[in-house]
Amino acid sequence: xxxxxxxxxxxxxxxxxxxxxxxxxxxxxxxxxxxxxxxxxxxxxxxxxxxxxxxxxxxxxxxxxxxxxxxxxxxxxxxxxxxxxxxxxxxxxxxxxxxxxxxxxxxxxxxxxxxxxxxxxxxxxxxxxxxxxxxxxxxxxxxxxxxxxxxxxxxxxxxxxxxxxxxxxxxxxxxxxxxxxxxxxxxxxxxxxxxxxxxxxxxxxxxxxxxxxxxxxxxxxxxxxxxxxxxxxxxxxxxxxxxxxxxxxxxxxxxxxxxxxxxxxxxxxxxxxxxxxxxxxxxxxxxxxxxxxxxxxxxxxxxxxxxxxxxxxxxxxxxxxxxxxxxxxxxxxxxxxxxxxxxxxxxxxxxxxxxxxxxxxxxxxxxxxxxxxxxxxxxxxxxxxxxxxxxxxxxxxxxxxxxxxxxxxxxxxxxxxxxxxxxxxxxxxxxxxxxxxxxxxxxxxxxxxxxxxxxxxxxxxxxxxxxxxxxxxxxxxxxxxxxxxxxxxxxxxxxx
Amino acid sequence: xxxxxxxxxxxxxxxxxxxxxxxxxxxxxxxxxxxxxxxxxxxxxxxxxxxxxxxxxxxxxxxxxxxxxxxxxxxxxxxxxxxxxxxxxxxxxxxxxxxxxxxxxxxxxxxxxxxxxxxxxxxxxxxxxxxxxxxxxxxxxxxxxxxxxxxxxxxxxx
Amino acid sequence: xxxxxxxxxxxxxxxxxxxxxxxxxxxxxxxxxxxxxxxxxxxxxxxxxxxxxxxxxxxxxxxxxxxxxxxxxxxxxxxxxxxxxxxxxxxxxxxxxxxxxxxxxxxxxxxxxxxxxxxxxxxxxxxxxxxxxxxxxxxxxxxxxxxxxxxxxxxxxxxxxxxxxxxxxxxxxxxxxxxxxxxxxxxxxxxxxxxxxxxxxxxxxxxxxxxxxxxxxxxxxxxxxxxxxxxxxxxxxxxxxxxxxxxxxxxxxxxxxxxxxxxxxxxxxxxxxxxxxxxxxxxxxxxxxxxxxxxxxxxxxxxxxxxxxxxxxxxxxxxxxxxxx
Numbered sequence: 001x002x003x004x005x006x007x008x009x010x011x012x013x014x015x016x017x018x019x020x021x022x023x024x025x026x027x028x029x030x031x032x033x034x035x036x037x038x039x040x041x042x043x044x045x046x047x048x049x050x051x052x053x054x055x056x057x058x059x060x061x062x063x064x065x066x067x068x069x070x071x072x073x074x075x076x077x078x079x080x081x082x083x084x085x086x087x088x089x090x091x092x093x094x095x096x097x098x099x100x101x102x103x104x105x106x107x108x109x110x111x112x113x114x115x116x117x118x119x120x121x122x123x124x125x126x127x128x129x130x131x132x133x134x135x136x137x138x139x140x141x142x143x144x145x146x147x148x149x150x151x152x153x154x155x156x157x158x159x160x161x162x163x164x165x166x167x168x169x170x171x172x173x174x175x176x177x178x179x180x181x182x183x184x185x186x187x188x189x190x191x192x193x194x195x196x197x198x199x200x201x202x203x204x205x206x207x208x209x210x211x212x213x214x215x216x217x218x219x220x221x222x223x224x225x226x227x228x229x230x231x232x233x234x235x236x237x238x239x240x241x242x243x244x245x246x247x248x249x250x251x252x253x254x255x256x257x258x259x260x261x262x263x264x265x266x267x268x269x270x271x272x273x274x275x276x277x278x279x280x281x282x283x284x285x286x287x288x289x290x291x292x293x294x295x296x297x298x299x300x301x302x303x304x305x306x307x308x309x310x311x312x313x314x315x316x317x318x319x320x321x322x323x324x325x326x327x328x329x330x331x332x333x334x335x336x337x338x339x340x341x342x343x344x345x346x347x348x349x350x351x352x353x354x355x356x357x358x359x360x361x362x363x364x365x366x367x368x369x370x371x372x373x374x375x376x377x378x379x380x381x382x383x384x385x386x387x388x389x390x391x392x393x394x395x396x397x398x399x400x401x402x403x404x405x406x407x408x409x410x411x412x413x414x415x416x417x418x419x420x421x422x423x424x425x426x427x428x429x430x431x432x433x434x435x436x437x438x439x440x441x442x443x444x445x446x447x448x449x450x451x452x453x454x455x456x457x458x459x460x461x462x463x464x465x466x467x468x469x470x471x472x473x474x475x476x477x478x479x480x481x482x483x484x485x486x487x488x489x490x491x492x493x494x495x496x
Numbered sequence: 497x498x499x500x501x502x503x504x505x506x507x508x509x510x511x512x513x514x515x516x517x518x519x520x521x522x523x524x525x526x527x528x529x530x531x532x533x534x535x536x537x538x539x540x541x542x543x544x545x546x547x548x549x550x551x552x553x554x555x556x557x558x559x560x561x562x563x564x565x566x567x568x569x570x571x572x573x574x575x576x577x578x579x580x581x582x583x584x585x586x587x588x589x590x591x592x593x594x595x596x597x598x599x600x601x602x603x604x605x606x607x608x609x610x611x612x613x614x615x616x617x618x619x620x621x622x623x624x625x626x627x628x629x630x631x632x633x634x635x636x637x638x639x640x641x642x643x644x645x646x647x648x649x650x651x652x653x654x
Numbered sequence: 655x656x657x658x659x660x661x662x663x664x665x666x667x668x669x670x671x672x673x674x675x676x677x678x679x680x681x682x683x684x685x686x687x688x689x690x691x692x693x694x695x696x697x698x699x700x701x702x703x704x705x706x707x708x709x710x711x712x713x714x715x716x717x718x719x720x721x722x723x724x725x726x727x728x729x730x731x732x733x734x735x736x737x738x739x740x741x742x743x744x745x746x747x748x749x750x751x752x753x754x755x756x757x758x759x760x761x762x763x764x765x766x767x768x769x770x771x772x773x774x775x776x777x778x779x780x781x782x783x784x785x786x787x788x789x790x791x792x793x794x795x796x797x798x799x800x801x802x803x804x805x806x807x808x809x810x811x812x813x814x815x816x817x818x819x820x821x822x823x824x825x826x827x828x829x830x831x832x833x834x835x836x837x838x839x840x841x842x843x844x845x846x847x848x849x850x851x852x853x854x855x856x857x858x859x860x861x862x863x864x865x866x867x868x869x870x871x872x873x874x875x876x877x878x879x880x881x882x883x884x885x886x887x888x889x890x891x892x893x894x895x896x897x898x899x900x901x902x903x904x905x906x907x908x909x910x911x912x913x914x915x916x917x918x919x920x921x922x923x924x925x926x927x928x929x930x931x932x933x934x935x936x937x938x939x940x941x942x943x944x945x946x947x948x949x950x951x952x953x954x955x956x957x958x959x960x961x962x963x964x965x966x967x968x969x970x971x972x973x974x975x976x977x978x979x
Contacts, residue, residue, distance in 0.1 A: 185810075187532055189977045203722070223610075327693065342870060344866055390611065397630055408720050410594055421584070451532055644685045
């Protein structure tokens, strides 16, 4: 079957209002779900799944993909408005989005988040359509040694989000790495810092740590200084993002989209590291570096481009290999199987109409996201006008419900509270929270892939340099470290 | 302050290396290769923490008297500490009471207590929100998202 | 108060009210705990039976994933729950026969649960990459003996971990722990990927997890642990290879409550399960994944799990695989 035939077959499947409607409903569910902390994109997809069983396969899958994409964008709404990421992927958006909201420019930040998200989503979908085959075979050449090198390189982005002091950033990262060791050991299954408690054996819940670290310190800070916000007007603001700003950030958005596509096509990394990497790259390249972390609109654009760039690309390993890249796509695979479809190379032969139908639907989804997202921003407008001393108790209650719902475990609420105090003390000592979070995500990956490599080679370190991919990332790591050291030296000299 | 932080990091690292890792991380006796041991990575992290602590102390001493970021001062530090202590008690109470009283009722109480603690200027609004917000969240999570929100032993909601 | 009591309180909070008159059981939603994450074999199995089961029960079933520690976190939540039948567990081969057999520090034992049924059995298949040059179990065994091989699993103490060792041991590999390297991954999906990208030589896991890879020709099955061949898997059965002991090595999903679950509640579950598992759509969906639907009575379920546990325990003790720390 030629390409034209395939496209026509796909069009025949999705060229009706049911397909369009399911996609739109999906995006709406996703944006709303993503905007409620604790629901997150993952849970929204899981909740929508059973409702898609009776639908046509293509419509059901389009609905779920809509939820996924909507959820990743929706997470940025609470991240900007109340400093609580609705979905882990939007934690990088807080860094500049929330300071903007505090300046009374929440509307501008949200507008940029939407534009960047839709652009990245579009780029990601195009990448899926054109490069699925190529990127998928590339993804399979990533074994533990390659992962180890990639993650080691990703850890250097900590320097980009450390703020003023690299040492404090490093301290924060170490704290995150240490907390991530709690739980059962990967290779031997023995206990590490669990004190025999079954709740600790699974490790600290990521969402509980995330919300505890970002949202709860705000609440505690309000208790410490109840009138501190007076004089700072937090409003949505009349200012909306302009096309000139979009143009200014366009390079960062495209760069972020490609970072997202690349990391998304490799199983097991996910959207949060992509957002942070895109953010730190944008900061490195930007002429107004000093503004990052204080409400620079380009930071919002880069983070949102990074995480939405992942959304289309995670479908590459899913469709081409049948391998889910993250939890969300693992759930979506369930939907394929319920309908008797088996993702993998054979699907491009057996169900080519569905594949092309999905492609066409995905292209549409970027446009739908733009419309629905714009409406959602207006819908959530009132949040910005709630008096802060009413808003904070609301945030507290919302976080309690949300964190419980993630794993149905009250213990996680306790973890969130404790992490809230850790975050508060860290902010008193001006230790940035972002490196902690990145280290908490990447730390276990780094350790596991290192030990898996060692198991593969029988303890010989040679395996860590086994092929061109590893050489490439090692080189990048060395370059990054040299650049960071030189930058720090220069800063120290100009100071002294 | 940076020196304090550095010293804190060094003490923490020593505690990890000398006490916490040997006692709280268990490792099987038949580990063939040291790099595969469950202890290997924690020890590396402990060592790195000590190094960073040392660097913090050294650089902190160099530029004593300036360069450190400062916190915004508040008018009533003593009462501020009291409020923080009250917040800690509030969180602990919330955590321990929740299984018995149920999440909805506990969060209503927590809402009121917190609004009172930050001395809200809209007590009536706060009170209404304290009742409405947990109920709405309950309705959403329990009936739309089908999450088994803890109900407690006293009054069950439909 | 000790932290470990916390789980008890969590679970109690979920399902408490003034002592319900059991004649009316269930008078409120039943909380069904799935101790594994969304998208996994247990989750799919649980959510597939949820609909016919809900109809049979005539009440609401709330599905709650409590993940962590290879199923232990969710299992402990039920262990400590009030035995009133309002908190039940989807138990799985990993959490309730492999884990107890392998982990000395596990916070629960089989005696802490009362099984009301086992409703799904899913055979295990061992698979390699088609370009690995391994065509049969014989090839795999001789390669293991000569050069050594490696296998992936979803973690230490998972069914996949034990399955690979069990198979090698049955096929006469002396000291399989030394000759084959275990490369644990995080989760079943990652375990399959590890074989796909060449990190590990082979894996032994449920046919449901392998079906799509086998259908796509990405993985080649070498053997299935059944008496009869499994449709869709072009590989000999364990019995035809003369290793009928391996038929003990199957995945299953069952439903359990805390150990002092009242008899009438258990009896009710027996009726409900018989009705739910008769649902045609359910059977069709499950068999499409290679599962066998067979509802066991509480006694049969207990005996089945106990036998499997003993088999695994004997192997673990023989090879010194028990995790003590």
